[in-house]
Every structure is written in C-alpha cells, then in structure tokens.
C-alpha cells in the first residue's frame with residue numbers, strides 16, 4: 001500500500017427507497033496517504049457523507065446496500081470484515097466527528113464518564129488511568145478547568161465546547177484516521193478557526209490522516225493537501241489543493257469555486273450559484289450527470305459518461321472536455337483564482 005493508509009476502490013452504495021433505488025455512491029476511488037488531509041467537497045446530496053459512513057460501516061442497515069467495492073485499511077478490506085472487528089477499529093484506529101456533536105454524545109451522561117468509558121473500552125486502561133487521560137485530553141482541546149468539567153453534562157457546555165469534547169474523544173485513542181464530516185459548520189467563524197487549528201495541531205502531534213468533508217473552500221484551503229470533488233455520487237475531479245484552486249479542469253469544480261465561500265475574500269460578496277440542480281440519483285441517464293447544468297456541454301456528454309483521465313501528479317478529471325480527442329479550443333479557460 002506504499003504510504004497509503006486507506007484505499008477506497010470502486011465503491012458503490014445504493015439505498016432502497018419508496019421512489020426506487022437511489023445510487024448515492026457510484027464507483028468512488030481514492031487513496032489516503034499517511035499524515036495527509038484529504039478534503040471531500042461537493043453540493044448537498046453528492047454522496048460525501050455516504051462515502052464516509054461506508055468506510056466506518058455506519059450506513060443504515062434497513063435500506064443501504066454496499067453493492068460493490070473494497071475499502072482497504074492497512075491491507076484488510078473493511079467491507080469484508082466481521083462487524084465486531086470493525087467496531088474495534090472504529091473509535092480506536094479510525095474515528096469520526098460529525099457536524100452535530102450531540103450525535104456522538106449521550107445527553108444523560110456526564111462528559112467525563114463518556115470519555116473514560118471510551119478510553120477503557122479501546123485502551124484497556126483502569127478507571128484511574130482513564131480519568132487522568134480524560135483530563136489531559138480536555139486540557140489539550142482547550143477546555144478550561146478540565147478536572148471540574150468532567151462532571152458536567154453535555155448541555156452545560158456551549159456548542160463549540162461540545163465539539164471540542166467530541167474531537168477530544170475522537171482523538172483520545174490516537175486514531176490513525178480521523179474522518180470529520182462538516183465538523184465546524186454549526187459553529188461561528190472564530191470557534192470554527194480554533195477547532196480547525198486544534199485538529200491541525202493534533203494531527204501534527206500524532207501523524208494522523210484526516211478526511212474532512214466540507215462545503216467551505218476556506219476550510220479546504222486551510223486544511224487540505226488534496227481535494228476530491230464529488231458530483232452525483234462520483235469523484236469528478238481530484239488533485240492537490242493548488243491544482244483544484246488554480247487549475248480546475250472540470251466545469252463543475254469551476255462552478256463550485258465561484259459558488260462557495262473562500263478564505264481571504266469578502267464574505268459579504270455575493271456568490272454565483274451553479275444554475276440548475278443535481279440530478280435525481282434514482283433515475284440517472286447514460287450521459288455525464290453534470291451535462292444538463294454544464295456551460296461547456298457537447299453532444300457526446302448527453303449520451304456517454306466520460307472516463308477518468310489521469311494527469312500529472314494524480315490530478316484526475318472525469319470530463320469529455322479533457323479527453324484527448326476533444327479539440328483544445330473547446331476546452332474552457334480555467335476559472336481558478338485566489339484562496
């Protein structure tokens with residue numbers, strides 16, 4: 001696996017719903033390197049969270065099906081592993097932080113007890129050792145009066161403090177991978193910056209790899225080494241953060257760059273939304289799913305889905321415009337820019 005800690009290969013996930021089968025993730029491939037941060041971006045409903053939940057085997061049993069694919073973690077396929085084994089890995093080697101910290105916290109249990117239980121379960125510590133470590137973790141994430149705060153309930157913490165606790169819990173066992181799904185979306189800008197700094201500092205300390213799912217290009221610029229852009233259940237472009245920001249190749253990526261907030265830009269400046277809306281994942285046609293919204297569409301786009309072309313350094317794009325048979329003059333001039 002070279003320096004890869006995680007390899008996702010041809011992942012397909014569908015949901016059985018009243019409206020038919022929703023193909024939420026359609027052939028996703030990516031690798032995560034040791035110590036790197038990979039951002040997954042895309043509009044709502046593009047399959048970001050479903051991809052993350054598939055890695056953690058946290059999809060709802062009732063209607064979700066992983067129809068094919070492999071998720072290799074340290075040379076073992078997580079999809080082929082008994083769930084008990086996955087549960088051991090989850091929380092100790094791969095941790096997840098969600099947008100709403102209350103999904104990870106039990107409202108009726110004191111914060112200290114929740115952290116201590118997790119530590120005892122995954123690290124075989126005694127009560128006393130786990131308590132010391134819990135205080136240490138709360139201090140590390142900047143909770144004042146950590147020792148006293150162990151005895152508080154989640155509702156006695158502010159939203160930002162609760163998310164710090166969740167990050168402390170997620171990192172308490174030194175996971176090798178942290179998956180953060182919109183971890184700061186619900187928080188105000190100052191707290192958001194503090195939480196991101198905290199994640200980076202902890203990553204530096206532990207060497208963990210991070211997958212961060214976000215709508216915010218400021219967060220991407222601040223955190224990511226590489227970026228995967230998702231649309232309609234597929235990764236349509238993937239590259240380093242510089243490639244994605246400065247030389248985007250997929251018209252969808254270009255549209256996203258104009259429609260999402262950026263770090264150093266006046267945040268009151270109006271954003272330009274991508275016209276139209278994402279396709280119905282229960283009834284996708286044969287062509288490129290972005291074709292109905294694409295300003296550069298060609299005839300072929302409506303009939304055949306594009307393959308993925310690999311550029312330099314792993315910058316890949318799934319778009320007919322980048323096909324070698326497409327005349328260069330039809331290719332859009334990149335709408336990159338500052339971030």
Ligand SMILES: Nc1ncnc2c1ncn2[C@@H]1O[C@H](COP(=O)(O)OP(=O)(O)OP(=O)(O)O)[C@@H](O)[C@H]1O
Nearest residue numbers: 015017022024043044045046047048049050051060
């Ligand atoms: N429990 C579910 N039952 C049925 N369909 C679902 C379920 N969860 C997700 N989906 C489908 O999968 C698609 C992708 O969902 P996902 O949550 O991955 O989107 P996302 O890119 O993370 O969006 P957001 O940014 O809003 O979180 C959705 O559009 C929806 O159609």
